Amino acid sequence: MKKIFSIFVITLLIVSCTGNDKFVMRTSIGKVNKVMVVTKSSDWTGDVGKEIRNAFGELMVGLPQPEPILSVSQVAPNGFGSMMKVGRNILVIGESDKESFSVKHNVYAKPQTIVYIYAKDDAGMVKMFQKHKKEIIDIFIESDIKMTQSVFENTKLDDSKFKTLQNLGVSFTIHDKFRTVEDTGEFLWLRHHLTSGIAKTGSNNILIYSVPLEDETTVADSIVSVRNRIGKKYIPGSDPETMHMITEEAYTPHTFKTKVDGKNAFETRGKWEVKNDFMAGPFVNYTVVDKKNNRLVIFEGFTYAPSVNKRAFLFELEAIGRSMKIK
Template sequence: MKKLVILLIAIISFVSCKEDGKKNNDFILPTSTGNTNRVLVVMKGYDWLNRPGDELRKIFGEHQVGLPQPETLLSVTQIDPSGFGGFIRKNKAVLMFQKSDTTGISITHNKYATPQVIVVATAADEEDMIDLIRNRGKEIIKIFQKEDIKFVQEIFKKERLDPAKFKTLQNLGITIDIPERYRTVDDTGEFLWLRQHLQSGIARGDGTNNILIYSVPLNDETTIADNITRVRDSIGERYIPGAREGMYMITEQAYTPFTYKTTIDHKEAFETRGKWEVKNDFMAGPFLNYTIVDKKHNRLIVFEGFTYAPSVNKRDFLFELEAIGKSMKIK
């Protein structure tokens, strides 16, 4: 009897270990692969080379506004469903097309790797697929962009500068996740300028990403959008000098910036994308400006990121600045 009890205990322990192991394995996922702003499209080769693929390239090939050279919102590569296996399934962002009686999209997270987002687009036939891409393509793009923002912000949280070390952030009551590779250019208590020297590619040594943070009084809510360019030009003249006297950063006069309504930290805000230049000089590049309405303190909080990276694409540099700006919290 004693031997039987011992045998039963051993069997139960073995089964429990197997079950626990299975549960643990279910949650152990490999790290995903792929860079931000890049999507793997799983679509049959015939569709990719014909009208569905043309429509997808048209939607995803829309240019990001405010960049000196044409760059698409997202970069896409295609693979046939028969090849979607092994390490390919670890891609961080996947758009998968499948045939179904119903037309629509669904979202799955961390199915084959982590972090990962898979958007499954279903359609009954070619015409339905084209209509789906045409009608919901921009929505799909926003899904991938939102996930990329979250992905980048999680990295920055782990390597962030301490906001308590900056007089301007303390005086303005702001916390923000800025990577520690950024260095202080100016911190007056009213104006903060941080700079990161780019460390890769042709821009190495010459290229920089820059962050500006400051506030201005909130005088008239109806004129905020109209005054964004005027405010940033006045800040450029006061704080961002060029190589010689009379040179300073301004909004490029030959290019009209684009301004959109958005939200930052659950507050009304305006997103402006455009190009900057140095007055009486040849330096120029793209900028991204978030002007946030802080009614509680009767002020506007301004976050601006601008890039100087001659001869290289700048979409991904500006995307990093977007992720930083959207991490801002106002006390």
């Protein structure tokens, strides 16, 4: 019986790797926010590699420790074999008689995003990358967000169990490790206790609520005051009389226009702290303009994980926030 099973497994593996109509797409591998760059070693150590590392290595806004937007690794074209081709995010950059920029999905594995850049020489490659670098970064981040959301979908919390989500008419793809701290019908606070490594004393937190839409032109300017008001009302410190969550006063948050559920929205990244205490960390806030219901729907994720890097924790919250659907 064991021999039969072994033969079956080997046959299945062989068939899955062939190029005929029985081909089975392999599952991609790779850490979130990491890109493998396929280019010659001489290009990687020269101007081409420098430009890529500078762009991807730009520091993420709002984190207390310096962390890059994307981490990168490099492999030469002759080393880009079967094992490397299952990477999830890949940038291929090299020389060609014709300049080109293209994006393909699920070429060697699934899910997978590969960006191709070709130019006649190093100077051309640098120029092409500079032209498309923001688009490239957005492509890889969006790819990771969709992948993360698809993973969370498998263990998604039931929206109908939360009074606030039902009353607000909103839904999110939130994985089932989050537990309810408070659910008033108007305000929802969920918490995921982190259990790995030194971060096991920390937590990821989600806040969901809405406020009236008064003047759309002043929404961006009001985000900090709104979150401070909510923090004072709902997020106390160890002494509720004197301590509550506020926006860190020494750091000005960064606010960007974006789209969530096809609606105009603002993404704000910054640092939170507990007034009169030593607790602090990063947050990401999505304030969505819901004109139909004359309100702002607000999702905020904040992380408390002392002494460790927080990019991955905050990215998880970003993926959840961007899954918002308004009925």
